[in-house]
Amino acid sequence: MGKASAPGKIILSGEHSVVYGYPALVSAVSLRCFAYASSLPEPGIEIISKDLEVRQIYSPTEVYQLKDLPLNSKTDNLAFSALKTLEKIGINPLKQGISISLESEIPISAGLGSSAASAVSVVGAILSLFKKSLSSNEISSLAFEGEILAHGTPSGVDNAAATYGGYLRYENGNVSKLDIANEVPVLVCNTMVPRETKALVANVRKRYDSSPNIIGQILKALGQIPNAMIDSIAKQDFIALGNLMEINQGLLDSIGVGHHAIHKVISIAKEFGALGSKLTGAGGGGCVIILPSDEDSENEIHRALKEQGFDSFRTRFSQEGVRIE
Ligand code: MEV
Numbered sequence: 001m002g003k004a005s006a007p008g009k010i011i012l013s014g015e016h017s018v019v020y021g022y023p024a025l026v027s028a029v030s031l032r033c034f035a036y037a038s039s040l041p042e043p044g045i046e047i048i049s050k051d052l053e054v055r056q057i058y059s060p061t062e063v064y065q066l067k068d069l070p071l072n073s074k075t076d077n078l079a080f081s082a083l084k085t086l087e088k089i090g091i092n093p094l095k096q097g098i099s100i101s102l103e104s105e106i107p108i109s110a111g112l113g114s115s116a117a118s119a120v121s122v123v124g125a126i127l128s129l130f131k132k133s134l135s136s137n138e139i140s141s142l143a144f145e146g147e148i149l150a151h152g153t154p155s156g157v158d159n160a161a162a163t164y165g166g167y168l169r170y171e172n173g174n175v176s177k178l179d180i181a182n183e184v185p186v187l188v189c190n191t192m193v194p195r196e197t198k199a200l201v202a203n204v205r206k207r208y209d210s211s212p213n214i215i216g217q218i219l220k221a222l223g224q225i226p227n228a229m230i231d232s233i234a235k236q237d238f239i240a241l242g243n244l245m246e247i248n249q250g251l252l253d254s255i256g257v258g259h260h261a262i263h264k265v266i267s268i269a270k271e272f273g274a275l276g277s278k279l280t281g282a283g284g285g286g287c288v289i290i291l292p293s294d295e296d297s298e299n300e301i302h303r304a305l306k307e308q309g310f311d312s313f314r315t316r317f318s319q320e321g322v323r324i325e
Pocket of ligand 1: 011016017019155156158197201281282
């Protein structure tokens with residue numbers, strides 16, 4: 001049996017603008033997705049996901065056709081990354097069958113990178129099963145092949161975060177791991193409004209195509225925030241960081257990826273002393289990250305959100321990316 005796991009992530013800044021080539025600042029979190037791979041007697045790729053409640057068997061021909069067909073199962077992208085991984089390590093998918101089963105601690109469709117963490121852990125579990133190794137860059141690229149099927153025009157930031165772990169600055173496929181010693185103490189609140197990254201990215205593209213000058217300027221402004229945030233984190237200037245989060249949220253609202261549930265969470269957090277809050281991931285629902293002013297404010301925000309039916313938790317930062325066992 002092959003086994004691997006990969007972390008989810010929070011985007012501190014850069015969602016959407018990263019798709020247009022601007023930088024993003026991300027942090028891997030301690031919630032992980034686990035994948036287990038075993039050989040099958042017949043050729044084919046089986047994907048079993050407890051969390052998605054899907055069990056799907058693809059014949060080799062079906063997997064080869066996935067790229068040209070509309071996605072009809074949430075596991076198509078994982079089967080495709082599995083196929084590409086087998087090919088990459090010199091195993092003929094027409095002769096060798098595999099089964100991969102996944103279990104995840106990362107909430108689905110919430111902006112915490114569950115899809116990319118699943119893809120990276122699938123690649124890792126196959127490497128573990130066949131006792132092969134690849135570079136981090138190769139693992140991330142194989143996961144990205146499936147992400148393209150699932151998300152249309154993803155930037156690659158999610159699979160990079162799941163592969164490398166830690167705090168990352170990501171820009172156009174270039175990953176720099178940042179030397180941030182002190183964790184940024186953010187609270188994550190899940191609005192429980194599910195959303196689809198693909199549709200949100202496509203909507204931003206539509207707005208951009210219809211008003212390129214205006215949306216182009218907003219994306220450019222969004223693209224300045226990650227570097228400013230890295231600066232404020234290095235100086236431990238959380239007031240500046242909170243301000244940047246607020247600016248970031250305003251700009252994301254103006255490209256149409258806000259939601260009234262996000263605004264509700266943000267206003268509760270503000271009332272109880274948050275220095276700043278913003279959506280994380282594709283938006284349109286999903287999770288909000290909140291920077292409390294101190295421990296008391298964190299407890300107050302957590303309590304106030306709970307009273308309004310919102311669950312929140314403190315993320316733990318994860319230095320570890322993909323783990324192949
Ligand atoms: C999704 O986690 C982040 C987006 O920027 C999409 C992407 O980067 O592919 C919205």
